């Protein structure tokens with residue numbers, strides 16, 4: 511596995527990481543024993559950048575990751591998040607960036623993960639009611655106390671990133687970025703580059719769509735979360751499927767899968783971009799990791815970008831209500 515540097519403070523990570531959210535049944539059922547085996551396989555092949563959050567499965571995901579890394583803590587780069595509150599029933603309760611919440615959340619995450627330190631600790635969603643300086647003042651104190659090594663943000667706006675970075679240097683921004691979600695290219699990615707902040711691309715496979723295996727809502731599990739995502743609504747998915755032709759054509763040319771081409775395209779954006787695809791299957795961990803060996807020509811990238819131009823995707827990337835706390 512190739513490696514990349516995130517930020518300017520010395521964090522080195524594999525070029526492709528592993529998103530753990532879907533191991534808490536985000537996109538269809540998952541079984542804990544199988545999930546632990548999948549995480550072990552990811553670590554074994556060097557995909558050892560593990561991404562979790564206290565919000566995923568309302569704590570379940572951190573507990574699961576903790577179980578998987580028991581005895582193997584030294585082999586992983588452990589990332590978690592705070593501030594995207596959930597009720598005990600999983601209800602979304604909004605963002606909480608109060609310093610006391612940051613400190614208490616970190617202690618709770620450390621307990622669930624069964625570790626002394628989190629390598630990269632992200633603010634999951636910006637809380638517009640708390641000055642970002644106060645939130646990242648608390649993160650700075652966690653770093654000074656040795657509970658966190660590096661600071662990160664998710665889905666933050668450019669001015670907020672600048673203000674937080676002035677209080678505590680930010681190592682990575684983790685926001686949605688993929689062929690069908692290119693909003694970050696106009697302002698956010700250039701801001702990260704100016705400040706020396708790495709970019710962790712979440713949902714790099716478009717929540718599975720860019721693997722070209724989902725062609726209608728019937729291909730999703732009944733009752734799972736993607737049914738609420740507008741891009742997977744019947745009328746939108748029917749339009750979006752047309753985008754896959756170019757992806758499949760390029761995949762054929764380079765003898766790779768569409769998922770690998772989608773990840774290789776992200777890697778080609780710059781050596782500061784690190785995708786974190788998620789899967790419940792070990793064979794797909796292998797497939798996704800091998801995307802780091804796929805090289806696309808400038809002409810192939812240009813063809814992909816001409817079809818997947820910003821704004822072309824039918825449907826918003828999240829349900830309207832959830833979009834409200836992004837880009838703040």
Ligand SMILES: NC(=O)c1ccc[n+]([C@@H]2O[C@H](COP(=O)([O-])OP(=O)(O)OC[C@H]3O[C@@H](n4cnc5c(N)ncnc54)[C@H](OP(=O)(O)O)[C@@H]3O)[C@@H](O)[C@H]2O)c1
Pocket residue numbers: 528529530531532537561562634664665684685711712713714715716717718719721723769770786787788789790791794797798
């Ligand atoms: N910071 C944030 O706010 C935020 C938000 C969302 C996500 N994330 C992070 O980003 C990670 C990844 O995002 P994501 O899970 O939303 O989307 P994703 O990685 O784009 O897609 C995951 C989906 O793709 C499928 N898949 C994976 N590899 C495949 C392959 N090679 N061929 C066919 N299908 C494949 C998986 O199905 P199977 O499981 O059936 O393989 C799963 O349903 C999450 O786990 C989480 O850690 C962060």
